Amino acid sequence: MSKAVRVPVREQCPRERVSNFSEVCLGYSLEEAVAEAARCLGCKNAKCIGDCPVAIDIPAFISHVKKGDIAEAAKVIAQASALPAVCGRVCPQESQCEGKCILGIKGDAVAIGKLERFVADWARENPVDIAEAAPQNGKKVAVIGSGPAGLTCAGDLARKGYAVTIFEALHEPGGVLVYGIPEFRLPKDTVVKSEIANLKKMGVQIETNVVIGKTLTIDQLLGEEGFDAVFIGSGAGLPKFMGIAGENANGVFSANEFLTRNNLMKAFKEEYSTPIKVGEKVAVVGGGNVAMDAARTAARLGAETHIVYRRSEAELPARVEEVHHAKEEGIIFDVLTNPVEILVDDKGWVTGLKCIRMELGEPDASGRRKPVEVPSSEFVMVVDTVIMSLGTSPNPLISSTTQGLEINKWQCIVADEESGLTSRKRVYAGGDAVTGAATVILAMGAGKKAAKAIDEMLSGETR
């Protein structure tokens, strides 16, 4: 095979997968992984590393894959990343590591994500002892939230000998990895649960059903609960709505509600009690990863599904791979279309989505061409379900119950970029709670930095 072309990865065929929730991408076999690894030039000044937010030594791990020494490859990755099986699946690689790969100039970039995933999956099935924890140092750190930021911070601190307790509001740890990202992109039982099991093996305690700000406050954690430091990784879970007429009608959901019912509560499985309503024709409003996930979930539950997005296809913020998969699965893209009203019958149920056509005008502050309404172009899409996927912001539960914790006008916690330190002593924060909705790998990176800063602060103190 030509060096310019990457080894294709096997996927479930689209016609089959739209009726199941099993993983779409089947991943490389050992032979395929070795062949793909062989394409890597092992650059001295590897550009790919610079665009990986946790700076995995990419040429080094790939060189081990090339030789078939997957255990060594796993060790290299583990030095930088706590959740490689997750990131290998959900990182926006095309705009990170792979976006800078030298091979991408003339042909296909090395499939770094798929190789990382292969190594992580192999290491799960053939356990390598990666985690070497330092002896307990007698200091306690509380981590709020069990998304990628919290899990990473907890793992790093546990390895350094801290007694770490994660407090999670929901009944299941994982954050967006369990409630948001669907099974068909990120299998829960195999991938997410085993990453969490690894942390527990390192001695991390996870207390679910504890809502910080309600069950316990940060002041109690630092006071009567005896923690020496706190890391806030509470994410950005508060869904936005458009504020148009009819939005409270029956049949209008936030993407978070729809995905939570399906992913966390497993409504798609008959033996689980939580109900989900999908209707026959669904409009998902928005164009990001979350919108793609909601649309592909609705399609799997049997609905004709449309993405309604106000800009053009080129501006879709979702990953290229997700858009491609969605199209393969029959999702219809209605771009340059903006909802103006939800039509409702006399019993309060959705009957349609009134939209207006848009066209692209001058570039706006974000550099993207601004969509403007085409006069008198309103039309009605007949749908019975509308899923709003317009983004999320941090939940005020913690900031409103913690005196002296500074937040900005977007409700995000203000934290130092390098250390994660907030305006409160001993209180650190990172991930979506600080940046607003971002990515798994950035949240992990923030968790790592905060763990380092917390260690530096506490290792100077005696107990």
Add this chain to the structure above:
Amino acid sequence: MYQIVAKRQLAPQIYLMDVAAPRVAKSAKPGQFVIVKMDEKGERIPLTICDYDAARGTVTIVFQTLGQSTMEMASLETGDSFSDFAGPLGEASEFIHEDIESLKEQRLVFVAGGVGTAPVYPQVKWLQQRGVQVDVIIGARSGDHVILEAEMKALGANVYVTTDDGSYSRKGLVTDVLKELVDNGTRYDHVIAIGPMIMMKFVARLTKEYNIRTTISLNPIMVDGTGMCGACRVSVGGEIKFACVDGPEFDGHLVDFDEAMRRQAMYKSEEGKYLLAMEKNNHAGGCCGGAS
């Protein structure tokens, strides 16, 4: 795991349970709720906190069997456990932030309908224990369905009971009793009504006429109970609120009850999901006699 340390049936279809949940018991305040989940496959079920005992580490819930989940819950016994019990959620009742002396000068009346009597109890208890004398109007379908009357009286509250069918105390609706009391000269400063949505709607309509400040407690459909899904959104004074974090208590004169009632019925046809599955299984096992 959160163990059930006591269980008692209060009325046909109404059960009380004391559940060991020390962290919740320590932080609970009147007006707040919990979310319970029976086991891995269960739903997240919101229930108001009916009582709490920080020393024993228990929280009391009272629930009525309506559908699949509450019926399954009713079959749990002392010694069994819930897999999950999260809380306390939502904002506490507003009066706990008020000055006790000024509360003592106010005339407060609680209007409780059916199983809604349970969430009224901790509020009455909190006030009576601080020397604030309150009135309570309890309404129920029939005499059998009146709950917590003796407990409220034991706290020292003035309790009025009314039943739909007149089988106990007097016949009539809670609004009839409230109207009578006001018309006979009782000047209430604050009405707190908790019960079926339709009852709260009519109480609020009445108190609006009388211009009495009114608080109600909403019970919309919820999933997470932490502000993450928006399933619980309600219109209050023309604004969208999330009942799980902004409520569950709101100004009764500002709530759009009709919308809230429509939204509550959202999963009506889905409630059959489990029952259908049960029937299907019984069918397969039952009439076909193991043919394979």
